[in-house]
Amino acid sequence: MHGPxxxxxxxxxxxxxxxxxxxxxxxxxxxxxxxxxxxQYSRGRPWPWYRTxxxxxxxxxxxxGFAGPVATWSHETFTGHVxxxxxxxxxxxxxxVLSAPVTLALRTLGTVPARRVVRLVRSLPARVLTxxxxxxxxxxxxxxxxxxxxxxxxxxxxxxxxLLVTLHVLAAGYLYTVAIVSVDPSPHRPSTRVRxxxxxxxxxxxxxxxxxxxxxxxxxxxxxxxxxxxQLMFYGGDLVELALAALLAAQWYRTSGHDLRRAGLVPAAVxxxxxxxxxxxxxxxx
Amino acid sequence: MPPSDTTxxxxxxxxxxxxxxxxxxxxxxxxxxxxxxxxxxxxxxxFYDLGTSTVALVSDGLLHAAxxxxxVAGFVLLLxxxxxxxxxSAAAWAxxxxxxxxxxxxxxxxxxxxxxxxxxxxxxxxxxxxxxWIASGALLxxxxxxxxxxxxxx
Numbered sequence: 001m002h003g004p005x006x007x008x009x010x011x012x013x014x015x016x017x018x019x020x021x022x023x024x025x026x027x028x029x030x031x032x033x034x035x036x037x038x039x040q041y042s043r044g045r046p047w048p049w050y051r052t053x054x055x056x057x058x059x060x061x062x063x064x065g066f067a068g069p070v071a072t073w074s075h076e077t078f079t080g081h082v083x084x085x086x087x088x089x090x091x092x093x094x095x096x097v098l099s100a101p102v103t104l105a106l107r108t109l110g111t112v113p114a115r116r117v118v119r120l121v122r123s124l125p126a127r128v129l130t131x132x133x134x135x136x137x138x139x140x141x142x143x144x145x146x147x148x149x150x151x152x153x154x155x156x157x158x159x160x161x162x163l164l165v166t167l168h169v170l171a172a173g174y175l176y177t178v179a180i181v182s183v184d185p186s187p188h189r190p191s192t193r194v195r196x197x198x199x200x201x202x203x204x205x206x207x208x209x210x211x212x213x214x215x216x217x218x219x220x221x222x223x224x225x226x227x228x229x230x231q232l233m234f235y236g237g238d239l240v241e242l243a244l245a246a247l248l249a250a251q252w253y254r255t256s257g258h259d260l261r262r263a264g265l266v267p268a269a270v271x272x273x274x275x276x277x278x279x280x281x282x283x284x285x286x
Numbered sequence: 287m288p289p290s291d292t293t294x295x296x297x298x299x300x301x302x303x304x305x306x307x308x309x310x311x312x313x314x315x316x317x318x319x320x321x322x323x324x325x326x327x328x329x330x331x332x333f334y335d336l337g338t339s340t341v342a343l344v345s346d347g348l349l350h351a352a353x354x355x356x357x358v359a360g361f362v363l364l365l366x367x368x369x370x371x372x373x374x375s376a377a378a379w380a381x382x383x384x385x386x387x388x389x390x391x392x393x394x395x396x397x398x399x400x401x402x403x404x405x406x407x408x409x410x411x412x413x414x415x416x417x418x419w420i421a422s423g424a425l426l427x428x429x430x431x432x433x434x435x436x437x438x439x440x
Contacts, residue, residue, distance in 0.1 A: 196355065203350070203354055204348045208344060211343055211346075238354060
């Protein structure tokens with residue numbers, strides 16, 4: 001369906017329908033989230049408005065890479081391509097993670113489907129995929145594969161491949177953000193130290209890749225455009241990574257504060273947070 | 287003198303959270319000055335030098351990442367010390383100067399000279415720039431270590 005004909009129609013008069021099709025999942029997610037928030041409100045347990053707001057913004061950021069002006073810009077220039085990836089792979093995941101969709105689902109769904117969600121979150125594949133090392137490899141490693149192999153060249157002519165890469169960027173970005181700073185219940189969450197170490201290495205890998213792209217532009221692209229794009233990748237990435245670091249630190253500060261209070265403010269061993277305590281609180285909330 | 291100083295005196299300066307929190311903030315502030323003033327505003331430093339080795343790129347990447355995390359970790363350590371009633375501003379200031387100086391000295395010697403990551407400035411006689419860079423780093427580090435020694439001796 002995405003053969004030469006599909007490609008042709010996407011660049012001429014038939015552009016509109018394909019864009020609509022691509023936006024359907026995002027609109028569906030938006031409707032489900034807002035309905036769940038309204039149900040919470042009607043049950044007298046209002047869902048925080050800022051979580052709904054970040055979900056709306058996160059969905060918009062994610063969708064922007066698939067259809068609309070940002071997607072168009074991303075096809076025209078390398079800088080646009082980087083801008084779209086920043087939105088889809090870093091900004092959108094951060095906003096979506098902060099919107100706590102799993103917590104909202106668990107609160108809203110009936111017992112049986114809620115149990116299914118819990119089982120899914122606790123399943124082995126979910127645990128493996130949200131392990132910080134695995135998730136960081138998928139997210140940042142994926143970027144290395146994209147820019148350091150012929151894959152990037154291939155995505156410029158193959159619409160379906162481009163779509164799959166953009167989907168990977170969104171999914172891997174979400175898993176990575178969940179692994180570092182989840183607000184949803186996340187069993188078997190590693191210590192703050194492990195997550196901070198993974199964050200450190202992935203920031204470094206992201207920055208080094210940006211400088212390599214700057215130094216060795218992909219073939220057939222305007223060098224000045226690639227250099228602008230590489231710097232956008234470097235500094236744009238910094239901003240989101242700084243936000244991730246601040247969230248991770250705030251979560252540590254809060255959980256270690258709970259421990260301090262429990263210990264009657266007696267100076268306790270410091271160094272890393274206790275994920276168990278946060279998990280317990282999450283489970284109580286749900 | 288803050289009331290917490292009584293407990294502060296029982297701490298060892300170079301082991302206190304205040305010192306390490308200050309040190310991380312110092313490292314991050316110098317990394318930020320390097321990035322914002324010399325890369326962006328003055329544009330003396332280059333984003334990338336032709337012929338930069340892989341080791342230099344990785345070292346630069348890790349230091350850059352550490353700078354981003356340091357500003358956050360430093361402030362949280364200081365807040366944590368405050369929350370426990372163990373805030374010790376003198377130790378924190380010693381840490382800030384050690385951090386500022388250590389970053390500047392490392393940047394000026396290892397990054398600019400040993401690894402050849404990029405130079406302070408291009409198209410000029412480098413010697414005065416390098417001397418200023420390294421000497422300012424050494425001076426800041428000495429101030430920090432001096433403050434720390436005074437606290438340990440007291």
